[in-house]
Amino acid sequence: MLKLNIINEIPDGLLDLASSKDIQQIFDQPTLLNLKGVKENPLFISVLLHANEDTGFIAIQELLKKYQDKELPRSVSIFFGNIAACKEGVRRLKDQPDYNRVWPGTDHPECDETRLMQNVVDEVAKQKPFASIDVHNNTGKNPHYGCINSLEDEYLYLASLFSRTVVFFETPKGVQSMAMAKLCPAITLECGQPHLPQGIEHATDYLDTVLHMESLNSTHLNTNDIDVFQTVARVTVPKTCTFSFTEKSADILFDTKLDSMNFSELTEETVFGQIQNADKACLEALDDHEQVVSDHYFTKKNNQIVLSKPMMPAMLTLDENVIRQDCLCYLMERIELRP
Numbered sequence: 001m002l003k004l005n006i007i008n009e010i011p012d013g014l015l016d017l018a019s020s021k022d023i024q025q026i027f028d029q030p031t032l033l034n035l036k037g038v039k040e041n042p043l044f045i046s047v048l049l050h051a052n053e054d055t056g057f058i059a060i061q062e063l064l065k066k067y068q069d070k071e072l073p074r075s076v077s078i079f080f081g082n083i084a085a086c087k088e089g090v091r092r093l094k095d096q097p098d099y100n101r102v103w104p105g106t107d108h109p110e111c112d113e114t115r116l117m118q119n120v121v122d123e124v125a126k127q128k129p130f131a132s133i134d135v136h137n138n139t140g141k142n143p144h145y146g147c148i149n150s151l152e153d154e155y156l157y158l159a160s161l162f163s164r165t166v167v168f169f170e171t172p173k174g175v176q177s178m179a180m181a182k183l184c185p186a187i188t189l190e191c192g193q194p195h196l197p198q199g200i201e202h203a204t205d206y207l208d209t210v211l212h213m214e215s216l217n218s219t220h221l222n223t224n225d226i227d228v229f230q231t232v233a234r235v236t237v238p239k240t241c242t243f244s245f246t247e248k249s250a251d252i253l254f255d256t257k258l259d260s261m262n263f264s265e266l267t268e269e270t271v272f273g274q275i276q277n278a279d280k281a282c283l284e285a286l287d288d289h290e291q292v293v294s295d296h297y298f299t300k301k302n303n304q305i306v307l308s309k310p311m312m313p314a315m316l317t318l319d320e321n322v323i324r325q326d327c328l329c330y331l332m333e334r335i336e337l338r339p
C-alpha cells in the first residue's frame with residue numbers, strides 16, 4: 001500500500017548512499033523530508049519522480065552535505081518520489097502511472113498515486129512554500145533548461161537563474177510544476193542526461209542560489225537574458241507503425257543523429273525519417289487539447305517524413321523504449337516577451 005512517509009531529520013546513511021538504486025535501504029515509501037532553516041517558508045524540491053533520473057537525488061546529497069554543520073539559509077521540504085522503481089533504474093514500473101502525470105490537475109483517474117501527490121501538495125501548502133523546483137533528466141542531447149507553466153515575471157525570473165533557455169508548456173497535465181505553480185513560483189529543471197557531473201553541479205549550485213534568495217523580486221528580470229519557447233505539439237509514433245534507428249525494414253527509419261536537432265530552429269522540409277511503407281508510416285502530433293494536428297507539422301515527400309513548417313524540437317531521443325512509453329519529441333515555437 002502506497003503511503004506518504006513524513007520525516008523531520010536526515011536519516012542515517014542518506015547522504016552517503018552510493019546510488020539512488022539503493023534508496024530502499026533508507027526509505028520504504030515515497031518520503032517528504034522537512035528541514036528547518038533560517039528563513040521559514042520552505043523551498044520545495046522534488047527528486048526521483050522518474051526513478052532513473054538521479055541528478056536531483058545526487059544534488060540533494062551534495063547540498064545537504066554542505067549544510068551538515070551549519071544552518072540552512074532557508075527551510076527545505078524535499079520529496080523523494082518513485083522509491084519503488086529506483087532499484088530497477090527505470091522511469092517507472094510497468095504497473096505504475098508516471099509519477100509526473102498524477103499531480104493535482106491531472107486527467108488521470110483517481111488512484112493511490114494521485115492521492116499521494118494530493119497529500120504531498122497539501123502538506124507543502126501548509127508551510128507556505130517560497131518556490132518549488134522539480135529536478136529531472138532527459139535521454140537525448142538537450143541543453144540544460146527550465147520549464148514553467150506561467151509567464152508571470154517571478155516564474156520567468158526563477159527560470160532565468162538556471163538557463164537562458166526556458167520552455168513554457170500547458171500540457172501534459174498532472175505535472176508537479178503545474179500543481180505547485182498554484183502555490184508559488186515553480187519550475188521543472190531539465191539537467192541533461194542522468195548522472196553526469198555537469199548536470200549535478202549545475203543543479204546543486206542552482207538549488208543553493210535559490211535557498212539564499214530573500215525574495216524572487218522580479219525587478220531583476222531582464223527579458224533579453226532569456227529565450228522562451230512554447231510547446232505547441234507532442235509527437236508520438238502510432239502503435240500501428242514500426243520504427244527503428246537500425247532496421248531498414250521498419251515503417252520509419254530514424255536518423256541515428258536525430259537528437260542533435262534538439263533546440264535547433266529547423267527549416268521547413270527538415271527530414272525526420274525515411275519511410276518504407278507510406279500507408280503505415282506516420283508521426284502523430286497532438287496539440288494542447290489532444291487534437292490531432294499531424295498534417296499541420298509533418299508531410300511525406302520522396303519517401304521521407306519532413307517538417308511542413310519551421311519548428312524547434314525538444315527531447316528528441318534515440319531511446320526506443322522512451323519513444324514508445326512517452327513520446328518522440330515536443331515541437332516548440334518562440335514566444336516574444338514584452339521588453
Ligand SMILES: [Zn+2]
Binds near residue numbers: 050053136137
Ligand atoms: Zn523526468
